Amino acid sequence: MSSLLSLISLPALSFLALPTFSSWSTSLNLAFFSMTWFVLVVSNDQFYVEVLGSLFIRAIFYILPSLLFLALDCAVPSLATNIKTQGEIALPVRNDKDKRKVLEVVGWSTFNVCLGVALQAAIELLYTEVFQMRSALKVPKTLPMPFSILFDLGTALAFRGISTYYINRHLLHSPSGGRAADWHKSWHHSIRAPYAFVANYDHPVPWILSRWLPLHAPALFFPGRTHILSFHLALALVSLEECFAYSGYSTLPSILLAGMARRADNHLLSAGKGNFGPWGVLDWVHGTTVGKDVVDDVRKECDEHDVQRRASGLGDAAGGMLEDVRGRLGGNGNGNGKGKEKGKKKVRVEGDE
DSSP: OHHHHHHHHHHHHHHHHGGGSOHHHHHHHHHHHHHHHHHHHHHSOHHHHHHHHHHHHHIIIIIHHHHHHHHHHHHOHHHHHHHBTTGGGGOSOSSHHHHHHHHHHHHHHHHHHHHHHHHHHHHHHIIIIISOOOOSEEOOSSOOOHHHHHHHHHHHHHHHHHHHHHHIIIIITSGGGHHHHHHHHHHGGGOSSOOGGGGGOSOHHHHIIIIIHHHHHHHHTSSSOEEHHHHHHHHHHHHHHHHHHTSOBSOOSSHHHHHHHHHHHHHHHTTSSSOOSSSSHHHHHHTOOOSSOHHHHHHHHHHHTTHHHHHHHHHHHHHHHHHHHHHHTTTTTOSSSHHHHHHHHHHHHHHHO
């Protein structure tokens, strides 16, 4: 088991670290990654590669960072208060009652994460052992092509963003949602100040509908089979997004993450009156935003990076290049350069007169 997890960790971490290297070191890292992946698939059962890989991804990219954030909030409350959007009231533990609630949140959140991996394993066993079909996810000995990764990743994230919004708005936050809506309200919305574990704290039924299904449906149920590495990359990105978006911190690595965290805060503070989507785009389209919307985040991002000045500078540079080309062609597009000489002579004559 430990050897399998170590083999899984090497390709997963090296794959996510590829963009940080220069071209030659990237090539070496890619070759190392390819060999490690080949050894991993050849020497282990594909089912265990998939399931243990998903468990490893969730542990390393969600549970571990969430524990670190919770430790920071509890160990250095004065620092956490300064970077929490809601200030001191956002601290997870302030008395003994809070301690019991935090243990409950951590326990159920961890349970739901493990439940998600178990559901993925059960579906794969249903496909391969009961129906005698091929597995839902591809676990080949070769790496996927970059375009294939981008397509699978884009499909998974787009489907998740759209389905999460409509499931939250029309099912879990609607009077017609039935028991699922009641469970979601009494569990998830019993927390008003988020911390990372709150992202997956919910009754298992609404959690499956709003968290598990939107991400796993494209990979497990759509006709086109997704490469396991593409799925694990999507799982890692979503895990980090959940951890940061529900951290409750106002100071985060990027403005977009800070905007997602602010919208998650407002979603809980408003008891689910808006901010149903993870990115805020559909909330902006349908007018269900609570607080600042995603457009404000984009404007702030553009202002911070001075996009308008850079764009105008790029336009001036392009205009100068166009004028230079016109000058080389003589200004009349004939490409023989004679028009340029004639134009110069004509200007000199008129100037002398």
